[in-house]
Amino acid sequence: MTSKGPEEEHPSVTLFRQYLRIRTVQPKPDYGAAVAFFEERARQLGLGCQKVEVAPGYVVTVLTWPGTNPALSSILLNSHTDVVPVFKEHWSHDPFEAFKDSEGYIYARGAQDMKCVSIQYLEAVRRLKVEGHRFPRTIHMTFVPDEEVGGHQGMELFVQRPEFHALRAGFALDEGIANPTDAFTVFYSERSPWWVRVTSTGRPGHGSLFIEDTAAEKLHKVVSSILAFREKEWQRLQSNPHLKEGAVTSVNLTKLEGGVAYNVVPATMSASFDFRVAPDVDFKAFEEQLQSWCQAAGEGVTLEFAQKWMHPQVTPTDDSNPWWAAFSRVCKDMNLSLEPEIMPAATDSRFIRAVGVPALGFSPLNRTPVLLHDHDERLHEAVFLRGVDIYTRLLPALASVPALPSES
């Protein structure tokens, strides 16, 4: 792939690079600059613009292109504006400069996750509008804060607001993940994050003695049980080529806390785990399993949840779902091969699906190494532009899906 010189750069690539330079980086994102950026886009494109402050300082910006039939539900194009932190010393270029190398790769935090998608939506809408199209269904683009830290001050609140219900979303697109092959990954469900802290209490004492019933021994038992479960799920994934990562339950031990001195046996120790529970798991039975591992370790071992998503939803990927039919038809017509999967991580799609709006997680990025949250996150401008072409085909199809039985 080759790139054009700076004088020939496609204006949407220039806009993408401008957006990448806005420092919406956690933990202190400049959300004000992002909101101003999208307000300006609305002005330039002649779109409606609404700002909904879901929590103090947390604004959802909604850009709207009205459809011709207001009786129909709308298409929601969602993207989050925040990005994850960087380890600057590991980057080849400043992650907030949006440097483009001689081959056309744009280096920046957010290049894949997911500032590309925001601008691809906007550019597709711009092109369709300029060409004079109108579609029956309204298209809303939502630009939301806080996704990277769980969406609790973003989409989780927004879906509960009257302004969200007023959008009357019938179907949503949100982020996916790049695919290194020629195919495109599309997510129809997500694993549920369960963040669990196990706290073990036991007898303290002098570090030189064989103290009985220590917090550490009991915590060790729980850790062993959970890591044995991890191994079992890993083997299940490894041994079945049809299973993708999102179809099994994963867990990682992510924190160990406790202790004050080498020679003091602590009375309390804790271990934190990041579970991602597959959508077909019996959640009640799984929670009982966690509890029983704690009980089996001895007295005084308890668990608490820092995150516990309980509403996994699956968006059907067959022709019973008219949105899927429209989406997959366009991909077929464009000769794009799709790999439908369950998202291993958690995105704002879970909040959208949980309020009954079917959603697909799709970032139109193929032939691209998966670099989200990684050093040297980058995207080739040609892949970015191809993604714009894809949305330019998808949006007319989605916004023209005929009235559903529930809409007539």
Ligand SMILES: CSCC[C@H](NC=O)C(=O)O
């Ligand atoms: C469970 S809230 C955290 C959400 C986060 N999303 C993107 O990386 C994730 O860790 O999946």
Ligand SMILES: [Zn+2]
């Ligand atoms: Zn993301």
Ligand SMILES: [Zn+2]
């Ligand atoms: Zn992310």
